[in-house]
Amino acid sequence: MSGRPTARTLAALGAATSVVAGAAIVLSPTALADPSAARAAAAWQAREVTAEGFVPSGWGTADWGLTIDTLIALKATGADDAVADKITETLKTRAYEYFSLDLWDTKGQRIAGATAKVLYAAVVSGADPEAFGEYDMRQEVLDLLAGTDKGPEEGRVKDKVTSGNDNSNTFDQSLAVLGLVRSGEVPPPAVDFLIDQQCSEGGFRLYPYAFGGSGVTGNCDAQDDPVLDPDSTGMAVQALLAAAADGVEGAEAAAKKGGDWLTSIQKPDGSFGGSGPTAAPNTNSTGLAGQALAATGHKAEADKAAAWVVAHQITEAGGGAAKADAGTIAYNDEILADAKANGLDPLQRDTWRRATPQALLTLAQIPLGEIGVTDPDPGGSDSPSPSSPGSSAPSTSDPASPGPSDSTTASPSGTTATTTAPGTPGPGGNGKLPLTGASLLGFGGLAIGLLGGGLVLLLIARKRKEATKA
Template sequence: MHVTVRRVLVPLTAGAVVVGGAALPAQAAPDLLKQSAVKAAQWQSRQLNANGVVYNPQYQVVDWGLTLDTLIALRATGVKPAVVKKSTAYVAGHVRSYNSFDDWGQQGVRLAGPTGKLLYVAVATKSNPRKFGKYNLRAESLGLMVKSGPDKGRFKDRGTTDNSNTFGQSFNVLGLARSGGVPREAVTFLIRQQCKAGGFRLSPNQFGTPAPTCDKATKPVLDPDSTGIAVQALLAAYKAGDKPAGDAARKGALWLKRIQRKDGSFGGSGPTAASNTNSTGLAGQALRAVAATKLVTPKTAGELRQAANRAGHWVRTHQLTPANAGKARPDVGAIAYNRAALRTAAEDGITQVTRDQWRRATPQALLVLARVSLADIGR
């Protein structure tokens, strides 16, 4: 049995949107999006355990990355400040559990992506990035940056196989730009992952065809998710004084606008190419962030805001509400990864098996609803 989603929000005209069959003024739409973001964040906060972390019962481990995603979502919406404080303190006491292999008995490993994400969360939660628990995360991030050669400016894993990518590069740039300044070479390396069309590749070593720039790679795959976070990292660098970063951010946002699907959604690349709320949340957040700057003309800014609103409305139709939740009513506020997940939850509820996907989809999807850039969360 398929359950019809009764509450639908779609663009009607430039001056109105439709919510559950009723037309509302366009200016009311942002408030609806923010309300949905708050409800999603409230649900996400309940996925934290008594210590303030997300625990994965299947593997019997703390999911540190998802815990940080949850903290970002809570800070973006202003939800549960006491929970944020408790969770942040617990994370600060377990830095090496996330950015190293110390817990597994392998000393000397440092992971660039997790280090950058920890640094960013320290800034977003208004913690001291130079003394986060026992660690100077800013110094650790800079210590993982390549100082010379073709990878100059790249944040790379140390002591293990390097799996650094554009997400990790972006989090390091975000964290450094917002905690005292980011080296020009780090921004330059991130810009080199942008192809002429405007999109960013996920990894400099994508599919075993390393190349110094995106345009020189063999058939590079441009990734909307990587582009969404790279645009916001470059905006942070631009706000910190790096003017070329602003040009790259604008170019990335215009590429996202061009590839947006007619229903307002985005897909990722490879196995996530179909429309999903994770990709749509991050891309829409980037569109709105650039629209709020002077990097584009007023006309283009308006078009980017409309595109961001369309992305937000699409995400909102994937949120569990009292009208569409069915057996998933206890989880009202959560955001489904895609339409199939929404239907299944209404029919069967969110089960222990399916809950992990919901916990991963919701914090990133709600970013487009919260209407605040990664460059500004926590300011």
């Protein structure tokens, strides 16, 4: 497949533990690290879901990537089953707006990361992934895997678009592996390609080529000065643990190495940053990394990450001017301080919607390979207890006016530039938080009305770069 040893070769060289042990890591029941804080965060996010069953972007239109992030958060915490079910039913009829270009361009085109993310959403929701609305999402993903004729790309989940370009990345590959593992068997080449994105230090690069390039460079060590991305590593580690549970050789060893790398870069206060423009500590990166640390058995480090995230959660007692939005989680220190002083700025509400579902993952500490399998709320509570941070939050839909937000440059992880995907995303409306998987279909009508066909074509070009979030 490439100059790098395959997953099986790595296994032969010796894993620290057996695949059976890896399965125990992934599938053993995992208690919530902080059930009250995690459910309060998810309950706040649930109230941002519209009556139509989606989370709006900063423009007020459906953001399908963020909607799936919300579904994952709800399934990880058990915070609101009714809203989770509503999202699932909406996705069954409208997810094609996210993973295809059927309403915009030649039918049959597919965006790899979005397709993989919808498969994963179908799995965690408990729906049949092979009959998710009108689509067999498992087959849709399998159809996007590169074959043996693609050389070092074998096993890569690839965009299928008439332009011939491909912006799929490690986030997309991780989601594909997770979805395929949990809907049946995962083809070993898909796992091998994911392992190829890991450098010898243990971290994973975001793209299978250097920034600004397009041709796959083989394994990570073959690339000059690869940028190792904590967000991508958190995703890849969890996908590989799921593959290890499925019996794929070499996956556990790579996952363990990735978890160890995350511990080596964790900041003294427990936080993580992304890479590139998002390198500063933020709750999105800390949420994903902390979830991966818990999944790989690094409990002390995972708990430290969770404590840092909790310190950025709005509570009734300490939320100041933002206490009515108790439960939500700020992206960083600056945004938290501003909210406590002035309340949540309606123009920045989109920022909080994007930070909260990913940040709470380190509070729930249920691996991505386990969400939807383990009951996160054995007591059956659909909402936070009266004493929890989110118990007084209002409204069942977004009350805020949509703010300006570059949703055409979206990301699955909350990271940007060299650290996000599948496009080259930019920051959110306040320039501080990148966006997560926004759909462009809603923007199309606005664009047509305002600027005409030329802008529509531009949006179509950008749509294919849209992210899948993590």
